[in-house]
Amino acid sequence: MARAPRLPIAVVTLLWLVVLCRSTESPPYEVLHVESDFEIRHYRDATWMSATVRDLSFQKATLFGFHRLFQFIEGANLNWSRIAMTSPVVTSLVPGAGPLHSSAYAVRFYLPAKFQDCPPTPLPELNLEPYAWKSHYVAVREFSGFATDDSVLREAAKLATSLSLSPWANCTTDSDYIYSIAQYDPPFRFIGRVNELWVDVDASVFVGPGKATA
Template identity: 70%
Template sequence: MTAPVVTSIVPGSGPFHSSSYSVRFYLPVKFQDDPPTPLPELKLEHYRWDAHCVAVREFSGYAKDDNVVKEAQKLAVSLSRSPWALPNDGATDYAYSIAQYDSPFHFIGRVNEVWADVKSSGDGDDDGCSSSAIAAY
């Protein structure tokens, strides 16, 4: 198993306007040049995530529908009071992503994160963010 396992939520793209999601497994650096070939019946697709900026909120326990939504809302509220803005220009298809770092059999001290793509609020950075401008709220 890889860590983290990242689940990205795409709101309203499923049947009857329900949310859909994609699950991604991290491929360690030592396998990235020559990745293992998945079984064809699994219909797995290689995906390379371009460099981008995300805001992160960490939470513990198991990542379940009810607490994931609450944590994503808390992150959105925090960002609304910060110099960072959630993109609303269609730059991303995902509302947010969940990163889970622990095996399901790890019961205590679990680590999860909610990730939201962010861009700066016009501070002049070409790439939309800067590592020196990170703030905690």
């Protein structure tokens, strides 16, 4: 059985800088509602590639998960297909125990349009799976700087406060994931970094049950 190429973490981090700087494709969305410090978006059905990582650190989990994903897009799949990198890299916290109320993370990226319907099969040792992210609405808070374990907790608290004071106060959902952190920039970009905190919300009260799941 063919084995995935093994690259040092430091090398993958450098390559992340290159691929994210030239990435052009992102998951499409529509903005439903805008407040001063967050907005509500609608993302339609889409296929992502996902790496599950069990670690208490969001930062370490993101790095280790992306290491596996990068091997996949560089050709460690049964088709030996090279896949263009997209942005953002999204790390979702899975409910559980730990400093971020999580014991596992799902690190994933959006598959380019040409692979949405038929994603290449990852080599088994990478332990990756396609993830069908169904149509959903999210409250999005943008923040700058580096996304760290501490900054994610601070931004999550700020978004929770903002939601509690808005018409969306009682609209958070019982999602499989508590929060998702979207990172748009490579690790070595120090100025003008853009990150987002995503929380699933139920938009049916505002757009109607049928439209909320469209």
